[in-house]
Amino acid sequence: MTAPPLDPDAALRLDHQLCFALYSASLAMTRLYQPLLNALGLTYPQYLVLLALWEQDDVTVSVLGDRLGLDSGTLTPLLKRLEAAGRLQRVRDAADERRVRVRLTADGRALKARAQHIPGCVLAASGCSIGDVGTLTRQIRHLRERLLAGA
Structure with missing residues (x-):
């Protein structure tokens, strides 16, 4: 798998890491x-x-x-x-x-x-619409599938 060229300093910034965004969102969701x-x-x-x-x-x-x-x-x-x-x-x-x-x-x-009541509580806490949550869920599911296929 060949990655596109990246600015080495920008590529290693914590806030630019997809893995950290997913990880920290997962921790927040669990809380x-x-x-x-x-x-x-x-x-x-x-x-x-x-x-x-x-x-x-x-x-x-x-x-x-x-x-x-x-x-x-x-x-x-x-x-x-x-x-x-x-x-x-x-x-x-x-x-x-x-x-x-x-x-x-x-x-x-x-x-x-x-x-x-749990899904409604999670939806309210997310501040997202049902449509936005559905879209985000599908995107994350597709990401997971691509990552598993590439592993």
């Missing part, structure tokens, strides 16, 4: 979510797991990991904590004992109603 999720007894990664399961319940651990971009070493402890909290259950697949399926419990499904 915004923290009190919202604390009220639900969730961490941010646990919330992401539940979001994925609210979209599609009863999936294998590998499907869930692919959806979230997490390996099993990261995902398994999250699932164990959510299972211990009564939010989901992990069961061996009847058709293939090597696979583990993840299913929401009644408590995990009910938590969705308690989380309904």
Whole structure:
């Protein structure tokens, strides 16, 4: 991969780094979510797991990991904590004992109603319109895809 010529001094300025802009925005987003999720007894990664399961319940651990971009070493402890909290259950697949399926419990499904306000809170804090947030989300998703393809 060949990069265009850059002014070396400008290229190394912190405020010119895409990685720092994404990193610092991610930290700010996590800080915004923290009190919202604390009220639900969730961490941010646990919330992401539940979001994925609210979209599609009863999936294998590998499907869930692919959806979230997490390996099993990261995902398994999250699932164990959510299972211990009564939010989901992990069961061996009847058709293939090597696979583990993840299913929401009644408590995990009910938590969705308690989380309904979170996207609106995040939208309000962003100061962006719904359209702007959608555009930004698509741009970041495309960036991620390009970065993964180039890695």
